[in-house]
Amino acid sequence: MSTHIPTGHALLRDSRLNKGTAFTVSERREFALEGLLPPVPLSLELQVARLNNELAELDSDLQRYLLLSDLQVRNQTLFYALLMSDPARFMPIVYTPTVGEACQKFDQIYRNPHGMYLPISARGRLRELLANWPQKDVRFIVVTDGERILGLGDLGLGGMGIPVGKLALYTACAGVPPQYCLPVTLDVGTNNHQLLEDPLYLGLRQERVRGEAYTAFIDEFVEAVQALYPKCCIQWEDFANFNAVPILANHRDKICTFNDDIQGTAAVALAGIYGALRISGQRLADQRFLFLGGGSAATGIAGLISRAMTLEGTSMAEARARTALFDVNGLLVASRTDLQEFQKPFALKRAQITSFVEAVKTLRPTAIIGVSTIPKLFNQQVIEAMAEINDRPIIFPYSNPTSRSECTAEEAYQWSQGRAIFASGSPFSPLEVNGKTFVPGQGNNVYIFPPMGMAVFATEAERITDDMFIVAAKAVAEQVTEENLATGLIYPPQRKILATSLHVATRIAECIFDKSLAGVERPKDIAALIQARLYTPSYSV
Numbered sequence: 418m419s420t421h422i423p424t425g426h427a428l429l430r431d432s433r434l435n436k437g438t439a440f441t442v443s444e445r446r447e448f449a450l451e452g453l454l455p456p457v458p459l460s461l462e463l464q465v466a467r468l469n470n471e472l473a474e475l476d477s478d479l480q481r482y483l484l485l486s487d488l489q490v491r492n493q494t495l496f497y498a499l500l501m502s503d504p505a506r507f508m509p510i511v512y513t514p515t516v517g518e519a520c521q522k523f524d525q526i527y528r529n530p531h532g533m534y535l536p537i538s539a540r541g542r543l544r545e546l547l548a549n550w551p552q553k554d555v556r557f558i559v560v561t562d563g564e565r566i567l568g569l570g571d572l573g574l575g576g577m578g579i580p581v582g583k584l585a586l587y588t589a590c591a592g593v594p595p596q597y598c599l600p601v602t603l604d605v606g607t608n609n610h611q612l613l614e615d616p617l618y619l620g621l622r623q624e625r626v627r628g629e630a631y632t633a634f635i636d637e638f639v640e641a642v643q644a645l646y647p648k649c650c651i652q653w654e655d656f657a658n659f660n661a662v663p664i665l666a667n668h669r670d671k672i673c674t675f676n677d678d679i680q681g682t683a684a685v686a687l688a689g690i691y692g693a694l695r696i697s698g699q700r701l702a703d704q705r706f707l708f709l710g711g712g713s714a715a716t717g718i719a720g721l722i723s724r725a726m727t728l729e730g731t732s733m734a735e736a737r738a739r740t741a742l743f744d745v746n747g748l749l750v751a752s753r754t755d756l757q758e759f760q761k762p763f764a765l766k767r768a769q770i771t772s773f774v775e776a777v778k779t780l781r782p783t784a785i786i787g788v789s790t791i792p793k794l795f796n797q798q799v800i801e802a803m804a805e806i807n808d809r810p811i812i813f814p815y816s817n818p819t820s821r822s823e824c825t826a827e828e829a830y831q832w833s834q835g836r837a838i839f840a841s842g843s844p845f846s847p848l849e850v851n852g853k854t855f856v857p858g859q860g861n862n863v864y865i866f867p868p869m870g871m872a873v874f875a876t877e878a879e880r881i882t883d884d885m886f887i888v889a890a891k892a893v894a895e896q897v898t899e900e901n902l903a904t905g906l907i908y909p910p911q912r913k914i915l916a917t918s919l920h921v922a923t924r925i926a927e928c929i930f931d932k933s934l935a936g937v938e939r940p941k942d943i944a945a946l947i948q949a950r951l952y953t954p955s956y957s958v
Contacts, residue, residue, distance in 0.1 A: 424449040432493040433596060436956050439464060439495075461956060465499050478515040483526060485511055486519075489585070490529040493595060498954035500589040505911035507589070508863060512582040514818035514843050517567045523575030524617040531581045532600030534574065537626050537634050544641035555646040556597035556874055559583045560638070562605055564625065564657040565678075568790030568821035573607030574620030579654050583677070583866065591867030591918035592951035593874055603638060605631060635664055643672060648936070650873050650881070652677055652866065658713040662759040673873060675881045679717035681862040681869075682815070684886035684893075686718045686786060687725055689813060689860045691894035692907030693784070693838040697809045702731045704739065704811075707782035709773060709823060710789035711744030711760055714815075718786060719763055725887050737763065741780055744789075747771035777802045784811035787823030791816070795824035800832035809838050815860050817842035826857035840907055847904075856901075858908040864893045868918040872925035875950045877936030885928050892924035893917065922947050 422434060428448050429435050436444075438459045445451045459467070468488070472481050485507070489496040500507045509515060519526065539546055563576025580600030587593040606623040607613060613622055626634070642649050653664055653676040665676045675681070694701060706722060708715040719740045726736035742749040742763050748770045749756060749763055756764055770776045777785065777799055785803060787795055795814055803810035810833055814823035826845035829837040835850045840858035847856045869889060873881065896909040896917045909917040923944045930939045940946045 435492045437492050481510050482515045494954045504914045511585050516578045516582045517818040520566050520572045520575045520578040534602050536604040543637050547641050555599045555649050558599045559652045560601040561654045562603045566655050568816050571609040573612050577602040587867045587870045590914045591871040593870045594952040661713045677866050679713050681865045682714045683717040683721035684865045684890045685860045685862050687890035688893035689840045692897050693811045702729045705782045706740045707785050708742045709787045711742040714788040774798045781806050787814040790821045797832050804833040812837045812839050815842040819843040856904040856906040858906050868921035871922040875947050876926050876929045878929045879934050888928045892921040
């Protein structure tokens, strides 16, 4: 260990250095820990086993979330050793769907500080506040303003659970060293009056700031990050559509940044489509897509699909003509007067349709993709109509958490007589339909943003482009085996997420070097570069 290591209680309170009961007898003597711990040391492996036993005794995933949250601020190494020992088990606990409940109850269950809270009341002083963060080399910030948390809406300051959870997955799923990660919540108020009237609410008690003051606050945040952490990548998370789109547009060509709801969701959807086409044997350019939802997630997916089609020789106009969006007011058509600017490129020049099932029957899509956050809208009529049109209908209800899914896996398989190619935003268990076992895929952004982070970290990339997300989508699909496809699984198994992420990160890094966007010299072996930067949870000696 370094000569600058704290001793005694201070060492036990340092989450990066604390080993808890794993401190050896000699270390306890050296660092004034004798008497502060039970006398018999335990190995890291035994600590993980003990935690697994403790987690098994708890009654709910929210309780497990709280135990893991406390562990993260107490012993970082043990936290990641546990998560990385069984990522498929722990991802639904540290992220969706459990993180949704944790965000809703944030003020009631708040225990320990995670990350930084930057209120708009501190406008003009954001660089000063950010400088209070103890780590001086930050490479990744995941930031939210809490307005559109998952499918749950405006949760104000409670949205902090999202950046904390996302960055935990950066490390657990792709090996990004956690010391370079900083979760941030921008508190600009909330329009959730239930929160404003709650005496326990921890955020600013005011309506959300809009307009020029909001934009100036975002710009100041970006400038402060660039000044303090010039190699930092900013990931925007769970902003309302009308803010998410312009924020990305204003900054994507100036700094290293991306919006996971727009670009990450688009890439994981495209990865699912590539996987589905391996089952159906069809070409991407021959597909027709109908989206339920017309927000930034829908336009992000539609835009990336269109871009991917053009790489196969289709014109952008033809690609856009094969993509239709349907929102609460019906099909997005050019005659509508309520469309926002980011929706207009996807408006069709045709008559309006106000029934989703009629849109399916009229437009005859090969795939329907749900990003509406409204459950059960892929009803029996819709699924049966898709099955009548297509031998292998692609059904992707991507809204999450599970309570917001447009349909369940069982409904999609039952109503299509087992012919659906299915993936969802939240996890569904394997099931049997007509004597065949199906393993539903989860179109989870975890296949995209952690390897994107690792690629950016290893290459010190200056920018993130849409082509990198297309490369990522193809790389995810490359990891799906024929055995997976035989059970209907179109995403790689989550238990192998680290290996998948390193493959995807390598492909993205190749693209970064090809586009001359790297801040380091191109090595002969890019996979080895990724491997060399990998964080492994083990106690230092």
